[in-house]
Amino acid sequence: MTTEKEKSTTPAGASKRAMAGRLSWGLADQAASSMTNFAVGIYVARSLGPAAFGVFSLAWVTYGVVLSISRGLATDPLMVRFSGVPDASWRGAVARSSGAALGVGTATGAACLVIGPALGGQVGPAFACLGVMLPGLLLQDAWRFSFFAAGTGRKAFVNDLVMGVALVPAMVVAARVGSVAAFVLAWGAAAAVAAVYGCLQSGIRPRPAGAREWLREHRDLGYRYLVENVGVSGAGQLRAYGLGAIVGVGAVGVVRGAELLLGPFLAVLMGLSLVTVAEAARVLRRAPHRLRVFCLLLGGGQAAAALLWGAALLLVPDRFGELVLGGVWHSASELIVPATLGVAGASLGTGAAAGLRALAAARRSLRCQLIASTFYVSGGLGGAVVAGTVGSAWGVAAATSSSAAMWWLQLRSALRERHRNPLPEVRTP
Numbered sequence: 100m101t102t103e104k105e106k107s108t109t110p111a112g113a114s115k116r117a118m119a120g121r122l123s124w125g126l127a128d129q130a131a132s133s134m135t136n137f138a139v140g141i142y143v144a145r146s147l148g149p150a151a152f153g154v155f156s157l158a159w160v161t162y163g164v165v166l167s168i169s170r171g172l173a174t175d176p177l178m179v180r181f182s183g184v185p186d187a188s189w190r191g192a193v194a195r196s197s198g199a200a201l202g203v204g205t206a207t208g209a210a211c212l213v214i215g216p217a218l219g220g221q222v223g224p225a226f227a228c229l230g231v232m233l234p235g236l237l238l239q240d241a242w243r244f245s246f247f248a249a250g251t252g253r254k255a256f257v258n259d260l261v262m263g264v265a266l267v268p269a270m271v272v273a274a275r276v277g278s279v280a281a282f283v284l285a286w287g288a289a290a291a292v293a294a295v296y297g298c299l300q301s302g303i304r305p306r307p308a309g310a311r312e313w314l315r316e317h318r319d320l321g322y323r324y325l326v327e328n329v330g331v332s333g334a335g336q337l338r339a340y341g342l343g344a345i346v347g348v349g350a351v352g353v354v355r356g357a358e359l360l361l362g363p364f365l366a367v368l369m370g371l372s373l374v375t376v377a378e379a380a381r382v383l384r385r386a387p388h389r390l391r392v393f394c395l396l397l398g399g400g401q402a403a404a405a406l407l408w409g410a411a412l413l414l415v416p417d418r419f420g421e422l423v424l425g426g427v428w429h430s431a432s433e434l435i436v437p438a439t440l441g442v443a444g445a446s447l448g449t450g451a452a453a454g455l456r457a458l459a460a461a462r463r464s465l466r467c468q469l470i471a472s473t474f475y476v477s478g479g480l481g482g483a484v485v486a487g488t489v490g491s492a493w494g495v496a497a498a499t500s501s502s503a504a505m506w507w508l509q510l511r512s513a514l515r516e517r518h519r520n521p522l523p524e525v526r527t528p
Contacts, residue, residue, distance in 0.1 A: 124252025128243065131259035135266060140359040143282050144352070145425045146274050151221060152427065153343070153352035154279045158225045160332070160339045162236065165207045167328030169237045173199035173310075174244035175324040175376075176317035179459055182248045182377035183384075193245045193301065195309035200241035202310045204234035224280040232287020238305065239290040242297030247377050254300050262293035323461035327468040334472035338479035342491055345480065350488045356424050356431030357438045357492065360412055361405070375449075379457035390454055391514060398450020398503075402443040409439025430488065437492035444499030451506035460513040467509050471502035 144152045177196045181189055211230025215223045239262060246255040269285035298304060314321060343351045375397055382393050412435050420428040448471070455464040475498045482494025 124256055128247075128252055128256040128259055131256055131263060132243075135259060135263045137359055138263075139266065139270070139282075139286055140355065141423055142270050142274070144356060144359070144427050146277070147279065147282070148425070149349045149352045149427050149430075151279050152355065153348040153350075154221045154225055155282060156351050156355040157222060157339060157343070157348075158229050158279070158283055159355070160336045161211075161226065162229060162233070164329060164332040164336050165203070165233055166237065166240060167332040168207065168325060169200045169203040169240065170244070171325030171328040172203060172314060172321045173197070174241050175328070175456070176313075176320045178244055178248050178376045179320060179380060179456060180317070182380045183250060186249075189245075189249050190301075190303055192313075193248075194303050194306040195313040197238060197241045197245065197303070197305035198307040199310040199313045200237045201234055201305050202307050204237035205307075208233035221279050224278070225283050228280045228283040229287070232284065232290065235291030235294045236287055238294040239297060241305075242294065242301065245297075245301065245303075250377075258293050258297050258300065261296045262289050265289035265292040320459065320461050323465045327461075327465045330468045330472035334475040337476050338491070338495070341476070341480045342483050342488070345483045346487050346491075350483075350491075352427060353430040353488050354434065354492070356427040357434035359424070360431060360435065361408065361438055361442050375453040376456045379453045383457045387517070390457065391510070394450040394454040394510065396450075397453060398447045401446035401449065405439060405443045405446050409435060409442075412439070433489055434492045437489070437496045441492065441496040441499045444496065444501075444503050448499065448503035448506040451503075451510040454510045455506070455513055458513050458517060460509075463509045463513050467502070467506050470505060471498070474498035474502050 143155050147155065173196045177192055181192045184192075208230040211226050211233065215225075215227030215230060217223070218226060239258065242258055243255040246252060246258070266285070266289040269289050270282070273281040273285035339351050339354070342354065379390060379393060382390050412432075415432075417428070417432070420432055424431060452464060452467070455467070475495060478494030478496075478498035479491045480494075482490035482492070484490075486493070
């Protein structure tokens with residue numbers, strides 16, 4: 100009979116402990132990232148008020164679109180194909196992928212600098228400042244992916260802590276200036292500090308000259324992931340701009356306020372591939388029959404946690420909510436129930452999405468994401484036409500729940516296809 104101590108010393112036991120350690124650092128990193136995003140949003144909301152906070156939210160959503168481009172081309176292929184590989188292969192891949200991320204930041208930043216002045220008002224300067232900060236923002240995100248691919252999540256956690264510490268003085272200075280542009284610069288400057296520190300942590304210098312080689316080598320995944328990721332963030336941007344046109348810019352700030360209340364889970368969803376795609380790829384290599392259960396536990400656990408958090412938010416007194424969000428609280432609190440259901444539905448879907456990424460089933464995941472994005476925009480804007488901001492939130496909740504079912508059907512089909520044709524779908528150099 101095998102004792103618990105003996106089990107823990109078996110290769111299977113050691114593998115489970117290693118996975119638990121990597122996931123623990125992933126959770127710690129996401130907590131740090133979540134707290135950073137939450138602090139930025141709360142500080143800006145309280146400092147600027149609903150209208151100006153809506154402008155900042157538009158810049159934030161635009162950054163999300165650019166980030167999705169960078170992840171699709173640079174770091175998503177890195178996670179799929181260079182998780183758990185020999186150090187020499189990892190270092191070469193990271194130099195090229197981080198160079199690609201830096202290139203995306205430079206190109207899109209230049210576009211923002213051109214477009215910003217033409218927009219005018221508060222939006223124009225905010226977009227111009229975002230353009231200056233994009234290279235640093237994207238490089239900092241690329242280091243996080245790189246560390247998780249290597250199984251060294253502790254370094255990603257430390258990098259996020261560095262950004263959080265740098266944010267404190269930057270936000271204080273921005274508050275004294277009192278403009279949206281100043282807050283965008285402060286947020287980007289803190290990311291730039293962490294990006295430079297990431298070079299010191301890894302001992303790797305990004306190679307923008309290797310970006311073209313990287314894109315060519317991984318075009319079979321990169322371009323599909325690009326479209327898939329832009330579908331996600333682009334849908335959010337279309338909803339934000341459409342909501343601003345239908346209801347008003349203040350409504351964008353209200354939705355962002357509700358997202359801040361659910362911030363810990365939204366941050367986990369946005370950065371899900373930092374941990375779970377790499378772990379799903381490892382499960383696929385070592386025990387393919389366990390991938391379905393891994394994805395189910397992942398999605399179901401997140402959905403349950405989101406529902407518990409939303410239930411707790413319903414018990415928050417108005418006085419405390421106003422202390423946190425200021426004038427945004429009253430309108431944002433009306434969205435807690437539909438926003439919670441929307442996050443829970445998205446959580447279920449991301450479990451299946453991680454499995455499709457690990458299987459390198461880019462065609463299936465692309466199809467799912469394009470349909471899910473269409474659902475999201477249609478539900479969010481259709482609901483806004485019918486019932487304003489609250490209707491938009493309920494429309495998104497219905498869209499994410501429907502999309503989750505579609506993701507799981509595609510994962511089931513992909514697993515059956517792999518069982519019938521067990522060819523290696525995840526390449527390791």
